[in-house]
Amino acid sequence: MQMCKCGASSMHLHICTSAHQKIKSVSVLSLHNISKRYGAIQALSGVSFEVPPGSVFGILGPNGSGKTTLLGIVTDVLKADEGTYRLFDAQPAGHLRRQIGTLLETPNFYHYLTAYQNLQVAAAIKQKPEQDISRVLEIAGLTARQHSRFKTYSLGMKQRLAIASALLGDPGVLILDEPTNGLDPAGIAEVRQLVLRLAETGKTIILASHLLDEVEKVCSHVAILQKGKLLLSGPVNEVLAREDYVELSGPDNTVLEGVLVRHPAFSHILGRNGHLQVVFSQPVDLAALNAYCAEQGVWLNHLHIRKQSLERAFLQLTNN
């Protein structure tokens, strides 16, 4: 049993309205068998997973895999055909969404209002103080252009404003759907740094992306969607486990392959692209492997240990 700073004891989550707003013990978001269909297209099919508090939770999948539909449902802009979801272990409601900073798909602002005026509207709906607007504009690097109308903004500036809006009131949970969309390489790096900094402060971040390296660089957990189905979910290191493999060549790779399959730690051949790419069931010492081959009468002319690429690991996962 823990005591929250606001005085409430909690085995279960309670939403604390005091400044620290630390989310305790239960999942921030839980999905149960969510399905959604658009006409003939099954956008989501029986998706269930939980987002643990304090995690940076990546929702990974190619374009059209259902990521935005899923986040649309949990923000109540879309209605699920089947299934339920809970926010902070409670029935979803507007006052719970106010505790979450959300950037969904494209930045949605009033074109005729300035950035500052748009954030005034957002702050009023979120019931956050207007004094926070200058802080988030500073984080997003938009202070100098805060009194320009939204319609004069570039794509990257619009995206930054959407991030600023999500940060209003310093929420404990953030939902970011493709947050680096439209940003230049420097902007992408900045947003990633920002996400990491926010994660270090204990915030829960739900990050949808089709960019593998983005998820690997910033996420602690991941759910992988493909054609509306959940393939896997869990800690990134487990879900996107990448095998080390050894790359070898000899005068005759067919003979070499025959030798390697008899190695006690041999697992499987990953590829035969010029060199043999061999996965062993346990780490092997390259000198010992070289000696083993020599003992079997094969003298190696190439021997290298490599890590499987993330793309390859992902494709392997999605092909299965």
Added chain:
Amino acid sequence: MLQIIRIEWLKVKSYRTFWILLLLAVAIIPAANYIGAEINSQIRDKAQELLPLSTYDFPLIWQTMASVNSYMTALFGFPLLILVTNEFTYKTHRQNIIDGWERREFVLSKLFWWLALGVLALFISMLFAVILGLAYGTHAFSLEDSRYMLYYFLQVEVSLAIALLIAMLVRRAGLAIVLYLAYTMMIEQVLVVTIKRYVGEVGGLLPLQAGDELLPFPIVGKLINSADRFDDSVYLFMLFVYIALMIFLVFRRMLKTDY
């Protein structure tokens, strides 16, 4: 609700198009009635014996202005159409929900405008009725027959409810404006004339016509009213039914649909 009104104020306070459309709807009330009162005063000077009570004298002025204004009720629909369809165009209706509004609150925010624009139309009409009545009339101020202003108010609310429903269903500004104009300027009139000719007085119960039936022009209206028209209470009842039905449809649509 005060919080919702404050947020709506933040959305419109520097939106020039809205204020121009609103100004047009408001300004046409004194403009049209000023011209009416001016012409009326010239006729009166020449035909004082024929018409002892002028249409811009109290208490007839309430009915006169309600009747004249009823031709322009559709104008108040335009600022509402723009405000609602803007939300869909900019997808800010989604953002309002994402940021923490309930869907019900989004509908209430637009119902605020539905009511506020109607109240504004009523206020402006009454204000200028008093001004023109005192400036052009020869009779003392009186609230007798001011119920016609209430009929006018209800007709404005029906027009606004039609605009709101079209905007929520169609979502695109251009198409919504065309449909609204087509209905208020043409479709209903054609239906009314056709139904009245082939079926009977039931044609007078259509949404905008029900208001028109309650607002005949003074003196002239009595001459052309058909004998078998319904009692005023029937038309009044129908106005309430239409308003309730359209608000119900707006809620049903916006609470269940994907944003």
